[in-house]
Amino acid sequence: MAQLQHAIPIRWAGGPLEIAVRGRTESLNPQARQALERFHDPASLGVLEGSPIDCLVVSWAGGLPEDAAQQKSMAPLLEAAGKRNLAVVGWVAGAADPNAAIAAAKSAGLAGLAIQGFKGQSDFPVILCCERAAVAWDSTAPALAVMDNVWPGVSRQSFGADAGPTSTPWLDSNGWYVQLARARSETPLWLIFDPPGNGNVTPAQSYSTAICDSAAPGARWVISLDANLRSGLAEGNSTARETLKQIGAAAGFYRNHEEWRTFHSLGVVGVISDFTGENFEMSGEILNLMARRNLQFRVIWKSQAMSMPFTGLKALVYADTAAPAAGLRRRLMSFVEQGGLLVAGPKWGPEGKPANPDFPTQFEVRAFGKGRLAVARQELSDAYQVATDTQLLTSHANDLVKVYNGASSGCSLFTGSPDGKRALLQILSYANAGRLSSGLRTVWVRQKYRSCRLWSIGAEGPTPLEASPSEEYFGFEYRIPQATPASFALEFEV
Amino acid sequence: MRVQINRREFMAAAGAGLGLLQPARTRAAVPTAPVAIARCRSYGPEYVAATEKMFDQLGGLGRLVKGKTVTIKINLSGNEDVRQDYLPAGRSIWTNPHTVGGVIHLLDKAGARRIRVVEGAWAWPASLEEFMYKAGWDPKLLTGAAPRVELVNTNMPYKGQKPYTRFPVPNGGHLFPAYDLSTAYAESDVLVSMAKMKEHLTAGVTLSIKNCFGASPTTIYGDKVPVDEPAPVPYGGRNTIGHMGSRQPPKSSLPEKDPKSPRQAGYRIPRFIADLAAANPIHLALVEAVETITGAELPRPNGTKFVSPGIIMAGTNCVTTDAAALAVMGFDPMADRGAPPYETCDSTVRLAEELGVGTRDLKQIEVIGVPIKEAVFNFRENGFPRTTLRGGRRGA
Numbered sequence: 062m063a064q065l066q067h068a069i070p071i072r073w074a075g076g077p078l079e080i081a082v083r084g085r086t087e088s089l090n091p092q093a094r095q096a097l098e099r100f101h102d103p104a105s106l107g108v109l110e111g112s113p114i115d116c117l118v119v120s121w122a123g124g125l126p127e128d129a130a131q132q133k134s135m136a137p138l139l140e141a142a143g144k145r146n147l148a149v150v151g152w153v154a155g156a157a158d159p160n161a162a163i164a165a166a167k168s169a170g171l172a173g174l175a176i177q178g179f180k181g182q183s184d185f186p187v188i189l190c191c192e193r194a195a196v197a198w199d200s201t202a203p204a205l206a207v208m209d210n211v212w213p214g215v216s217r218q219s220f221g222a223d224a225g226p227t228s229t230p231w232l233d234s235n236g237w238y239v240q241l242a243r244a245r246s247e248t249p250l251w252l253i254f255d256p257p258g259n260g261n262v263t264p265a266q267s268y269s270t271a272i273c274d275s276a277a278p279g280a281r282w283v284i285s286l287d288a289n290l291r292s293g294l295a296e297g298n299s300t301a302r303e304t305l306k307q308i309g310a311a312a313g314f315y316r317n318h319e320e321w322r323t324f325h326s327l328g329v330v331g332v333i334s335d336f337t338g339e340n341f342e343m344s345g346e347i348l349n350l351m352a353r354r355n356l357q358f359r360v361i362w363k364s365q366a367m368s369m370p371f372t373g374l375k376a377l378v379y380a381d382t383a384a385p386a387a388g389l390r391r392r393l394m395s396f397v398e399q400g401g402l403l404v405a406g407p408k409w410g411p412e413g414k415p416a417n418p419d420f421p422t423q424f425e426v427r428a429f430g431k432g433r434l435a436v437a438r439q440e441l442s443d444a445y446q447v448a449t450d451t452q453l454l455t456s457h458a459n460d461l462v463k464v465y466n467g468a469s470s471g472c473s474l475f476t477g478s479p480d481g482k483r484a485l486l487q488i489l490s491y492a493n494a495g496r497l498s499s500g501l502r503t504v505w506v507r508q509k510y511r512s513c514r515l516w517s518i519g520a521e522g523p524t525p526l527e528a529s530p531s532e533e534y535f536g537f538e539y540r541i542p543q544a545t546p547a548s549f550a551l552e553f554e555v
Numbered sequence: 556m557r558v559q560i561n562r563r564e565f566m567a568a569a570g571a572g573l574g575l576l577q578p579a580r581t582r583a584a585v586p587t588a589p590v591a592i593a594r595c596r597s598y599g600p601e602y603v604a605a606t607e608k609m610f611d612q613l614g615g616l617g618r619l620v621k622g623k624t625v626t627i628k629i630n631l632s633g634n635e636d637v638r639q640d641y642l643p644a645g646r647s648i649w650t651n652p653h654t655v656g657g658v659i660h661l662l663d664k665a666g667a668r669r670i671r672v673v674e675g676a677w678a679w680p681a682s683l684e685e686f687m688y689k690a691g692w693d694p695k696l697l698t699g700a701a702p703r704v705e706l707v708n709t710n711m712p713y714k715g716q717k718p719y720t721r722f723p724v725p726n727g728g729h730l731f732p733a734y735d736l737s738t739a740y741a742e743s744d745v746l747v748s749m750a751k752m753k754e755h756l757t758a759g760v761t762l763s764i765k766n767c768f769g770a771s772p773t774t775i776y777g778d779k780v781p782v783d784e785p786a787p788v789p790y791g792g793r794n795t796i797g798h799m800g801s802r803q804p805p806k807s808s809l810p811e812k813d814p815k816s817p818r819q820a821g822y823r824i825p826r827f828i829a830d831l832a833a834a835n836p837i838h839l840a841l842v843e844a845v846e847t848i849t850g851a852e853l854p855r856p857n858g859t860k861f862v863s864p865g866i867i868m869a870g871t872n873c874v875t876t877d878a879a880a881l882a883v884m885g886f887d888p889m890a891d892r893g894a895p896p897y898e899t900c901d902s903t904v905r906l907a908e909e910l911g912v913g914t915r916d917l918k919q920i921e922v923i924g925v926p927i928k929e930a931v932f933n934f935r936e937n938g939f940p941r942t943t944l945r946g947g948r949r950g951a
Contacts (some may be wrong), residue, residue: 420681420711421787453681457688465638465691466854500856501640505691533643533652534691540641 064148065173065186065203066249067319068116069312071109071284072152074291075100075138078120078131082155087258093288099295101134103141108294108305113313117142118175118283121151122162132165139169148172150188153179163187175206175251188251193238194341198246205246206283210235210254213274214267214491215470230470232491237348239278240326240474241336244360250280256287263287265304266493269311273518273548276315277474277487279322284308310519318516318550324476324485328357329375329459330451333385333393335363340381346444347380347451356452357461357475367392376402376455380441384408398430404451407437422450463505468492468547482555484510490547502541509537510553518548526551585914588872589613589921590879592930595845595867598645602845602867603657609869610661612923619745619838619871621666626743628837629655630751630766631676632852635690639854639861644690646846647861648853650749652692654843656700658749663701672697673739675710675769678777680788683708709737710773710789717741719772719785721809722834726910728812729826733834735775735785735808740835748837748873752844752864752880754934755852757798757820759896760884762877763840763870764832764903768824771797771831775804782806797827821892821900829906832873836912840876842868844883849938858939864932866925874913875920878904885933888915895935 074083075097083089083097099105119135122128142149153162153176163185166174173186180197189197190206197205216231235252242250252275256263268284275282286294286305293301315321330351334344351358361369363381366389371377377396379385385393394412397403404424413427413434423446424435435454441447462475468490477484486504506528514523528537539551591609595602610616629650638644645651655672662670672683679686683706687694698704712718720741723733740746750766758765771793774780778791783806795801798820803810816822844866850859866883870876878888881904886895891902904915914920917927935941 418681419714420685449680453685457685460688463636463689463691465636465641467636500638500854503638503641531643531691533645533696534693536691538641 065116065150065188067316068148068281069114069284069309069316070116070118070150070251070281071114072255072286073100073117073119074286075102075105076120076131076134077101078123078125078127081125081127082120082123092292096288096291096295100291101138103137105295106138106141106145106147108302109145109147109309112305112309113316114284114309115146116148116150116172118150118152121166121171121174122153122157124154124156124158128157132169135169139171143170150175153177159187173203177208190253193345194337196242198248200248202248204249204251204281205242206251206253207238207242208253210238210252212254212257212267213270214493232353232470232472234274234349234352234472234491235280236274236278236472236474236489237352238345239275239280240352240358241345241348241360243279243322244326244365245336245362252280252282253285254282255285258287260288262289264493265307268304268308269518269548270489270491270493272308272311272315273487273489274491276312277489277550282312284312307519314516314519320478321476321485324478324483326357326359327373327461327475327477327484328359329373329461330356330378330455331359331361331371331374331376332378332380333361333363333366333389334379334381343441343444344378344380347378347447350445350448351451352472352474354448354452355462355464355471355473356448356455357473363389371396371401374401375459376404376451378404378447378451379409380404380406380447382406382440394429397432397434400431402433402435402454404435404447404454405437406441407439409434409436418454420453422454423447424450424454426454461507462486464488465503465505466500467502471547477555484508484553484555486551486553488549488551492547501543502545504539504541504551505531505534505536506539506553507536508555510555512554513539514552515539515541515545516550516552517546518550519546523552585874585908585911586872587914587919587921588870588875589923590868590870590872590876591923592866592868592879592883592925592927594865594925594930595843596863596865598651598653598657598845602654603660605867606654606657606841606869607661609867609924610665613869613871616661616665619665620662622668623744624669624671624742625662625667625745625747626671626673626740627655627658627662627747627749628767628770629672629674629749630761630769631674631686631690632761632769633677635676635686637854639848639859642846642861645692647848648751648753650751651843651845652696654841654845655749656696658747658841659697659700659704662747667701667745669703669705670701671705671707671739671743673707673709673737673770675708675737675772675789678773678789678791679708679710681708681711682706707737707739709739709770710777711737712774712785712787713738719775722831724830724834724910726833728830728834729906729910730816730823730830731809731811731827733809734771734831735804736770736835737772740770745838746836747839747841749841750843752842752847752866752868752884753852754850754884754896754938757900758824758828758903759898759900760877760881760886760903761852762842762880763837763873764828764877764907767831767835767837768793768797768828770835771827775808780805798824825901825903825906829903829910829912832907833910833912837873838871840868840870840873842876842880844868844932849934860938862932862934862937866930866932872913874904874907874915878913878915878917879920879922879927881915882917882927883930883932885931885935888917898941
């Protein structure tokens with residue numbers, strides 16, 4: 062169980078069941094089929110020599126005639142995996158009988174099963190796999206796995222007419238959801254998603270982005286290789302091996318910094334929601350687009366909102382359709398009275414006096430106590446506008462972080478350790494280039510820290526950085542060395 | 556509210572009024588005015604003292620601004636997160652905030668009644684103050700430099716009953732017969748253009764005239780604006796209408812004079828900004844090159860280089876000031892298309908001269924302070940080879 066909680070999993074696609082399933086959903090050319098056969102061979106594990114990847118997720122049961130052959134033929138691979146200290150988790154999907162799969166897994170010595178839609182009880186480690194909106198947060202499973210994820214990167218729509226309203230590229234990211242999940246549960250979160258298909262070659266950098274987008278906020282991507290990479294590895298291709306090496310380096314980097322998963326957001330804007338039903342759609346998308354705007358946010362589950370301190374928050378967003386309970390409403394109004402900003406839907410109430418801002422907004426802004434209420438004029442329907450208006454109403458004067466010459470397709474994540482002694486700024490780039498061509502980067506932070514260490518993703522050791530006072534502003538600046546990859550982290554000692 | 560004291564009072568007297576009434580290319584004389592040049596190596600007290608001395612050399616700031624509403628057009632070109640290497644934008648590509656604060660202080664000292672700092676930053680939908688915060692400027696450097704200082708984003712509709720005011724171009728204009736600008740400009744008695752001395756990929760150079768390209772609101776002259784009316788907020792830069800001419804502004808504004816004229820940025824932008832200089836006169840041109848970049852107006856890896864010329868300039872005529880600045884940069888202000896810095900564009904100072912704004916002929920321009928030959932900092936000799944400079948996003 063403990064092994065699974067810290068594992069770096071990889072989808073190890075091979076065997077008759079895998080061939081049967083993929084043969085039904087995609088066109089399997091002879092090369093791809095051969096790769097699936099070879100990955101079922103114990104010798105295939107040789108490509109993991111020296112890699113931190115330590116958990117194979119193999120097809121175990123799909124409710125198909127090939128299930129039995131798959132499980133029977135798995136024995137040599139399982140034995141070889143055991144000799145390499147690789148945990149093996151069986152993947153159970155489709156119409157498979159979970160209880161039969163569990164019994165077979167126990168017998169075969171698997172470390173656990175990942176079962177889609179499993180709702181039963183088992184003394185065997187079962188990772189619950191489901192869609193985002195259906196996660197059983199209070200489960201005692203060794204890990205939770207969500208399946209409706211996106212391949213992180215610059216959205217393909219960005220190259221057409223569907224770029225963002227300010228012509229910046231849309232990004233596909235699962236990061237906001239990981240933050241949402243981490244705020245609700247400490248159970249390890251696995252993200253299931255595959256590289257884009259259609260026979261495309263996925264660049265090594267794109268794999269690294271997938272790992273960073275998942276791991277930076279605290280989840281694990283179940284590494285999934287595209288057909289070309291599987292074939293390349295099966296054939297001993299050196300480029301393919303190098304790509305797998307880079308994937309392992311990025312994944313291993315985050316496991317070496319496992320404590321970062323315990324860090325919490327230092328954001329100045331809190332988003333309160335029950336994140337269920339239609340509220341999940343709106344509030345989730347607000348989180349997604351706040352992340353895109355580099356607006357550091359904190360996820361506040363409504364069930365925790367009465368007990369969670371609002372320390373450091375400048376604004377709260379309450380976007381749920383239904384009004385909050387009386388106690389929570391009083392607490393939110395108290396936050397406003399003391400100087401905070403509350404952004405809410407149109408049914409909030411009549412409190413406050415008009416205090417319109419100096420830009421067009423979908424909100425009616427009112428002064429109340431020392432703070433402001435921003436009440437939507439109509440039902441909230443445009444999450445982008447909510448994120449944009451919230452950022453402007455909160456004001457960039459409250460920014461915690463700025464990046465100069467950063468990637469336009471970048472995001473940042475600013476977190477702090479539970480004891481308050483460390484802060485962590487993670488800069489993620491979603492472009493496929495590992496390095497930027499836009500010039501030397503500078504990171505501005507509001508607070509003065511005792512020390513700063515730069516971590517390049519995948520690097521074994523840090524580089525100390527010196528701060529200098531901002532020349533045109535308050536705060537402090539760090540000069541990022543030119544050779545630093547597009548994605549990196551700054552670890553501060555408070 | 557717009558007091559007609561501008562050109563007659565502050566530009567040199569010779570032929571100014573007559574020039575404005577004559578057809579552009581037949582005019583015999585255009586106004587001139589002295590230009591002050593000073594050395595300055597820093598942005599603090601040294602800049603304030605040197606600038607005050609230049610104002611005195613030009614006849615005193617008080618006679619220009621006392622009791623007046625003064626508008627300072629600063630230059631915040633491009634995106635807010637772009638830097639030349641590690642350098643803050645104010646040291647390389649933007650007006651420096653400390654110099655703006657210094658000039659505000661001097662304007663207040665000279666008796667200005669109200670001071671407004673304006674800019675139409677790229678596609679910015681909120682206040683100028685908020686843009687500054689996002690960019691990493693402390694707006695209090697400006698608002699705290701004197702009482703009655705306001706910041707106005709002139710890309711946004713001006714608050715009040717009249718968001719925009721039409722500014723006809725004397726002599727009919729080169730590109731548009733008139734420009735609709737923020738009413739903040741119409742409420743101004745004195746316009747100060749605070750420019751960073753730079754080369755410009757589209758217009759050759761960016762000095763006090765080019766700086767005012769950002770006066771054109773992107774709600775009217777910006778990308779993705781509606782067909783009939785100004786946009787409520789900016790949606791993009793000034794590419795489609797200003798640079799490319801691939802469409803006209805909303806029908807609420809006047810269209811181009813000649814839609815069949817070249818759809819080439821090197822033709823259009825110099826005319827656009829020369830028109831603006833005539834329609835919305837600059838009464839005080841301040842060009843700063845304490846530090847700047849060579850090669851282009853915005854940073855480009857291996858294309859632009861940080862330099863420290865240590866020169867500042869001031870003049871009450873934007874053409875004479877820019878002409879002297881061209882000479883300081885190592886260019887011939889009489890040069891035109893094909894010659895540096897106008898390899899791919901027309902000369903803005905020539906076009907403004909044709910509109911009667913001022914002369915670019917150094918023989919007609921009195922230079923006070925540091926002589927041009929001693930102030931010269933050759934931008935081309937201190938830059939990368941020109942072949943590396945094409946392409947990229949344009950700024951002001």
